[in-house]
Amino acid sequence: MSRTHEAGQLHTPGSSSIAVVPAWLRPPADVNELLPQLWSRTVERTPAGALRVGGVDVAELAATYGTPLYVVDELDFRSRAVAFRDAFADAFADLCGGADVYYASKAFLATGVARWIAEDGLHLDTSSGGELALGLRGGVLPGRIALHGNNKSRAEIATALEAGVGRIVVDSLEEIDVVADLAHERGVVAPVVLRVTVGVEAHTHSYIATAHEDQKFGLSLGSGAAEAGVAKVLARPELDLHGLHSHIGSQIFDMGGFEVSARRLLGLHRSVEREHGVTLPEIDLGGGYGIAYTSEHAPLPPAEIAGRLAEIVARECLVQGIAVPRVSVEPGRAIAGPSTFTLYEVGTTKEVALDAGARRRYVSVDGGMSDNIRTALYDADYSATIASRASSAPGVLSRVVGKHCESGDVIVKDEFLPADARAGDLLAVPGTGAYCRSMASNYNQVPRPAVVSVREGSSRVLVRRETPADLLALDAG
Template sequence: MRAHEAGALHADGYLGPSWLRAPADVNALLPQLWSEGVRREAGGELSVAGLDVASLAAEHGTPAYVVDEADFRARARAFRTAFDDAFRPLCGGADVYYAGKAFLCTEVARWIADEGLSLDTCSGGELAVALRAGVPRERIGLHGNNKSDAELARALEAGIGRIVVDSLGEIDRLADAAAARGLRAPVLLRVTVGVEAHTHSYIATAHEDQKFGLSLSEGVAAEAVRRVLARPELELRGLHSHIGSQIFDVQGFEVAARRVLRLHAAVARDHGVVLPELDVGGGFGIAYTTQHDPLPPAELAAGMAEIIGTECAELGVDVPRISAEPGRAIAGPSTFTLYRVGTTKDVALDGGGTRRYVAVDGGMSDNIRTALYDADYSATLAGRASAAAPVLSRVVGKHCESGDVVVKDEFLPGDTGPGDLLAVPGTGAYCRSMASQYNHVPRPPVLAVRDGEARVLLRRETEDDLLALDVG
């Protein structure tokens, strides 16, 4: 395949990525991409938790994010159980903090609390949702590389369980705010361990040249320890490390754990303070397409427990209480986005051949990840089965951008056309939470389905909502 100035997607004879194969049955669902409750019924239509997508579309319209509530809860429980079981022999158990940035609303925060997880927030808005949902305050954490004074004040006044400090300047600001309120703030220090996660550069967060954390190699983390311990208004609970997102093995965690545990041991040696906690972060990947092969929670937890147990033994320190922060791995596979097809086009390529463009009624405003991260997604014809041959297609949106692509490459039935329903799996994480109103397109609703019934978690935005902020 010869090079093309606009990239491989425009090269002559492009037949899709090497991992994509034409399906033997274009109607078949790959289980690893969908929630447990998704089925293709005898009539060919997709259903979720006993409710068919045609009924969902008729009542709630498209596009819509559709959450399988039982699946979401089951994934949350699986992580809580796996980490608690794996670390119980080492330190009495582990805590799982759901990363709210993946997707958060009041009801989801309640699910998380119901299933025994804690909740990690990274803004005043996410903290407000957690408090509104009634999440136990000791099970709420606050992250962020640039927390405002107002956000720190709210966290202190709410009495949340921990604040993850991200910079030297934040230490005195937090300590002064705690002193003014007669409080002692529980603190973790986010440490940059210099591990290059094998993921997109925008979501790799532990290498040195980026905005998060306190560098180990430059001595900034050690200085942060000294400064926190010098402020009686702060209680240093432990260290925090996060190496990135959409990660499929524990190798990167091994290097990160070794480096952060050296600092953990140095705090005890140099300051006589035994830190009771260690947060190993999250970033566990999910299957968006057949090229992805994520580990189940039990294998992830067992692998990390072996790493941390070994490192602590070599350093001669007790294993601290461990916490982890899955978000995508819980929310992502539990949700699909339901679209309706508007137009299709066959576009001639240089050197021969054509590409089928399938345009849907959403796009980059409800899923920016393809445009932002070059992310891959799958799709299936959802409202019916088809006997037509599969055609390599690209699912695109309705926005005024040539980069408005939802699914770069997928085999769809050749008779896919206007009015058909299309479902894109794996959209529960970082789709609604990163959604916009680009081109003044209202954001879709979030629907939870359980036992054959749907309820609205977030309603569809309207044009009135768009205009409500326009005071001109």
């Protein structure tokens, strides 16, 4: 049995005593090189060697907004969203008249982001009353919003019904009655989609694989709960069953899991048609498409994802003898993740001696696990670069750590940073647009960073920086 620690795998005894360079991490020929797959499309180095994004120098951003700072490349974010919208519309045009792309707002949502989603013609997937409120405030039409969640409160469901959301994804047999009763009280028919656990475990971290049987989401197909859920929904006149939903996990690069999931979901779709005489209009295949956090990762482009899913759905429908329902998907990380980097300022650096004469350099920055918990929580890998200047020094194996009172406070486990990295340098970590701000905390009473967007030489605040005054305002004294 493996030993674990509450701060994450990095803090397990013996896990950090030897400096083992991951197989995918190669000493760079040039420590200033930017791998294109890791960064948003407008990131570049200036002739002086500093990073520039959306035409704005990072030194200007740090001076204006402070650090740590989440920096969103608006053009990159929106172009990724539009790429998914168009790729799925094209791939499914001849099969079912197109497909609907729901941006999974749990990755990151602010009013400004919701406005982008609305303007660019995507739908919005929400999983709480707060996300729903931001979506509505940002101008997303209620009919283009979905409400998810395994334990939605009655207040959240009531708000969704009163707003007129396009669908509520029901997650349990008990919730079916709750939604129906609340709809009856309001004299409306609630559009619902049934979340099905199809028994497919994506090849990813166990905490973010969500379709195997032993987990909290959905109604199990293997146990018969999904079929019981269908019958229960159809028996309630206050509910309109729009279709079936499946989500098999996150940070997925292999389409094999989607093929098995689609086959099983469409099998239930066919069963509903034949046993109940009801043709459901849609299926939702979820999201979870991976992005590049390091040179190890090779994500698929939206057009390839859409094309392969269209092939899978068309083939399975043909085999099962059913018409192709309208398809929807829910990318979140794949849109938000690569569009953003986190900008830090370096404080202290130190070298420590490890076993067998190895050494590791620790580079401490002014943020940490409060603005990026994913390394400690999921053992996630990230990359980093010195952002404020170029360096001619050789790269040395380094670990980027935060300022928190926790040994597991690690942001980047392994990276080759220049040997002359020093206090006052700006350091950028790419791929932090998904889940970092969404999962941020006030650990050690540290205020959460601001989020700014940049575009064509200008910047603006999406979410302002918290201050000690904000923390004190919540303390009843």
